[in-house]
Amino acid sequence: MSQSSQPGAEPSKRAQDFAAVRDWPGYFRAVLGKGPRETLLAALDAFEREGKPPADAVDLACGEGRDSLELLRRGWRVHALDGSAEGLAHLVPRVLPEWRPRLRAEVATFDQMRWAKRGPVRLVNCSFSLPFCEPRHFDTVWERIVDSIEPGGRFAGQLFGDRDTWAAIPDRSHHAEPQARALLAPFEVEMFKVEEKDDADAFGVAKHWHVYHIVARKR
Numbered sequence: 001m002s003q004s005s006q007p008g009a010e011p012s013k014r015a016q017d018f019a020a021v022r023d024w025p026g027y028f029r030a031v032l033g034k035g036p037r038e039t040l041l042a043a044l045d046a047f048e049r050e051g052k053p054p055a056d057a058v059d060l061a062c063g064e065g066r067d068s069l070e071l072l073r074r075g076w077r078v079h080a081l082d083g084s085a086e087g088l089a090h091l092v093p094r095v096l097p098e099w100r101p102r103l104r105a106e107v108a109t110f111d112q113m114r115w116a117k118r119g120p121v122r123l124v125n126c127s128f129s130l131p132f133c134e135p136r137h138f139d140t141v142w143e144r145i146v147d148s149i150e151p152g153g154r155f156a157g158q159l160f161g162d163r164d165t166w167a168a169i170p171d172r173s174h175h176a177e178p179q180a181r182a183l184l185a186p187f188e189v190e191m192f193k194v195e196e197k198d199d200a201d202a203f204g205v206a207k208h209w210h211v212y213h214i215v216a217r218k219r
């Protein structure tokens, strides 16, 4: 239930209600302690099946760090970036002392983000983050992502579709399915799960979800 049962009480908001209005501190509190995303787990499992050891990973717009923590736990070196200092402030105290040398946490907006300075990385993870990249920066950010992944490395994350309610918000980056698939031309696509469903926010306002869950291996 998204509505509070107490008459006259404020409806209890879910993570999506905070994300709708870019209230990131509220979003982080709503998701704190949740486990890693399925797309990340699928990518990590694929590396394990190939016998490829943990190496350098980038977690772009890592939020409060649910995926960064899983990467660190599995032995990866992680460059975690997010536009919000509050997100990293939730991540850093949860990093075990023995993992700390493998984490670089940095506040940066999408247009400021630079990574892979030491060479290509094995994984770029973008869980539910790229739709929040302003459209004027998207192509450059996507080019950086593709260029930074080593051959045989992977992209994991989500793109949002053009039928999603939030596609009408001007500062969001959404893609029709053919456009999203075209972005993945430099990759072998291992997962392209289309999720489309009707939902409502905490106030009962309709929200249509149109999301592509992606894991792709760089050629």
Ligand SMILES: C[S@@+](CC[C@H](N)C(=O)[O-])C[C@H]1O[C@@H](n2cnc3c(N)ncnc32)[C@H](O)[C@@H]1O
Binding pocket: 019, 024, 027, 031, 037, 060, 061, 062, 063, 064, 065, 066, 067, 082, 083, 084, 087, 108, 109, 110, 111, 126, 127, 128, 129, 132, 133, 134
């Ligand atoms: C929906 S959250 C996803 C966070 C995390 N990756 C996860 O899976 O929960 C979107 C994230 O994008 C970040 N973000 C939004 N706009 C941004 C921008 N312009 N530059 C950098 N980060 C941004 C927010 O701070 C937030 O952490």
